[in-house]
Amino acid sequence: LSPDQLILLLESLLEQKTLSPQTLRSLQWTYHLQEQDAEVRHRWCELIVKHKHVKAYAHVERFLQEDQAMGVYLYGELMVSEDARQRQLAHRCFALVKEQMDRASAQVVAEMLF
Template sequence: MKLSPEQLVLLLEFLLEEPKLSLSTLRLLQTTYNLQAQDAEVKHRWCELAVKHKHTAAYRDVELFLIHDQAMGVYLYGELMVQEDARQQALARRCLSFIKDDMDQSARSVVEEMIL
C-alpha cells in the first residue's frame, strides 16, 4: 500500500508516541516505505524514531538528514543529546563539525549550545 507523505508523517508521529518499538518493526517500516528517500518531513520523523529507539542501523539516515536538511535538524540535535547515549552524542558532534561553517549562524549557535 502506497502512502502519501502526509499519511507517512501521521503514521510516524503516531509511532513516536509508542514507548517501545522492536528492531524488526523499525526495519520493516524503513524497507516498506523507503523512509530515507521521502521528503524532509517524513525523514525528520524517521530520524526521530531511530534516535528514540536507538536504531543504530538508521544512524546513517540521521547523519544525512542533519547534513542535508540543516534547518529542520536543530531539534534532532537536541534529541541526540538528551538520550545520554555516547554514540548518539558523538553522531551529533560529528555532523556539526562537518557543516558548522555552512550553517545559518543562529541555528549554529543553538546547536553548539546544546552540544557543548
C-alpha cells in the same frame, strides 16, 4: 501512502514506548523512508533516535547534513540521550556542517553541544 499519511503514521509510532528493530527495519523497507521528503525523514530520524536504532544512524547523519535547519531539534534529541554514540553522532555531524549552517542555527546547536 502520501507524505501526509506517512507523517501521521510516524507521529503515532513516536508515541509508542518501544518498537523493535525488526519493526523499524520493516517500516524503512516498506515505505523507503530515507527517500521521502524532509518532513517524513525528520520523523523517521526521530524514531531512529528514540529507539536507538543504530543500524539507521547513517540516515540521521545524512539528514543533519542535508536538512540543517530542520535538524536543530534532532541535535537536541541526540544530546539528551544517555547513549554516548548518539552524542558522538551529533558532535561529528555538527563539525561537518557548522560552517555551512546559518549563524542562528549554528549558535543554537553549539549551545546544545558544548
